[in-house]
Amino acid sequence: MVRESFAIGSVRVRAGAARDVELPITRLVTGGDVSLPVRVVHGREDGPTVWVSGAIHGDEVIGVEVIRELIATLQPKEFRGTLVAVPVVNVLGFMAGDRYLPDRRDLNRSFPGSPRGSLASRIAHLFMTEVVAKCEVGVDLHTAADKRANLPQIRADLDDPRTRALAEAFGAPVMVHARLRDGSLRQAALDVGAKVLLYEAGEALRFDDEPIATGVVGIRRVLAFLGMIDPDPDDEPGPTLESRSTGWVRARGTGILKLETKLGDVVAAGDRLGGLSDTFGRRVRLVRADRSGIVVGLTRAPIVNAGDALVHIASVEPADH
Structure with missing residues (x-):
């Protein structure tokens, strides 16, 4: 039919x-x-x-x-x-x-x-x-x-x-x-x-x-x-982490941002993520993780103001969740 x-x-x-x-x-x-x-x-x-x-x-x-x-x-x-x-x-x-x-x-x-x-x-x-x-x-x-x-x-x-x-x-x-x-x-x-x-x-x-x-x-x-195509026999997906809470680390001052973290990094609360400097390179303040998790987003803007979103961290559920 x-x-x-x-x-x-x-x-x-x-x-x-x-x-x-x-x-x-x-x-x-x-x-x-x-x-x-x-x-x-x-x-x-x-x-x-x-x-x-x-x-x-x-x-x-x-x-x-x-x-x-x-x-x-x-x-x-x-x-x-x-x-x-x-x-x-x-x-x-x-x-x-x-x-x-x-x-x-x-x-x-x-x-x-x-x-x-x-x-x-x-x-x-x-x-x-x-x-x-x-x-x-x-x-x-x-x-x-x-x-x-x-x-x-x-x-x-x-x-x-x-x-x-x-x-x-x-x-x-x-x-x-x-x-x-x-x-x-x-x-x-x-x-x-x-x-x-x-x-x-x-x-x-x-x-x-x-x-x-x-x-x-x-x-x-x-x-x-869903059964719409045949699975790829050579496809071996890696692990998928689960998150139920995410949050942005925000700038606590104004300056030129240099990040020391990248997408996919696993970080712990308090870890150094980068720093803010003035136009002469003098360090204004450090940027630190406010939670543990994986970096799922970040800014590409080099110039930031106080309160700007810098690094997006997803808290990760335990593997046996």
């Missing part, structure tokens, strides 16, 4: 095929149309329906490359289930190299949206209607904010057994139990019954080989866990 085709927008994708779809968003003042680009991989055999999305924040470009490399590895005739890949959700922000939409709204605070609201609200509603509503699992790809870098990590509701199993299957170096934010895609998707992983890695406006490779391999592990 031939599997039913997959409907999205105004088209249907037949079983065993991949197809690019343009979902209309708006029209520019110059008359050009702006659309949401989607690649649907509709497997020949039955299975789950999963989405992957990138660039909800337009300057977070790593997810675009993760999805490009991911879909290049998939063969529709050998695929089970359906993948809906949306490499760029915030199309206008992405084209401008800007985190936000032209009206300065944060798209990831605009879900579930409305068909007659602001531009952000309309894009959110389109994404919820055409993508999330058709899927049971989603992986949303992010990077650190401007002038920061993140260690590859999964953020998710680790108290939900199904979501936790998906996070463990992804196999990132760290998985963080993360609270929900009102208006976020993760919150809106959970409200309609989808299980969501949020992947954080790398820096804004920059491709970085390690976070990209970790993202591609991690999503493929999730697809294998």
Whole structure:
């Protein structure tokens, strides 16, 4: 029996095929149309329906490359289930190299949206209607904010057994139990019954080989866990640390920052992480860890003011948790 085709927008994708779809968003003042680009991989055999999305924040470009490399590895005739890949959700922000939409709204605070609201609200509603509503699992790809870098990590509701199993299957170096934010895609998707992983890695406006490779391999592990592809026999994921509490070490003064720690370092409370100096190189004060854990984020800005976030440390749960 031939599997039913997959409907999205105004088209249907037949079983065993991949197809690019343009979902209309708006029209520019110059008359050009702006659309949401989607690649649907509709497997020949039955299975789950999963989405992957990138660039909800337009300057977070790593997810675009993760999805490009991911879909290049998939063969529709050998695929089970359906993948809906949306490499760029915030199309206008992405084209401008800007985190936000032209009206300065944060798209990831605009879900579930409305068909007659602001531009952000309309894009959110389109994404919820055409993508999330058709899927049971989603992986949303992010990077650190401007002038920061993140260690590859999964953020998710680790108290939900199904979501936790998906996070463990992804196999990132760290998985963080993360609270929900009102208006976020993760919150809106959970409200309609989808299980969501949020992947954080790398820096804004920059491709970085390690976070990209970790993202591609991690999503493929999730697809294998769901039975959509065969597992890679050569893939041997390392241990995943669990964190239920994170916090930023903040500058206690103003100066030029020189960090002596890097992403992935395991630190103890009181460890020296770096120092602040004046413009002549005189040390103003040291930067020390305020908790024990693993460094999952840090600033790339050399000039800091009192109160600025410098190093993000995730407290690590015991291995037998």
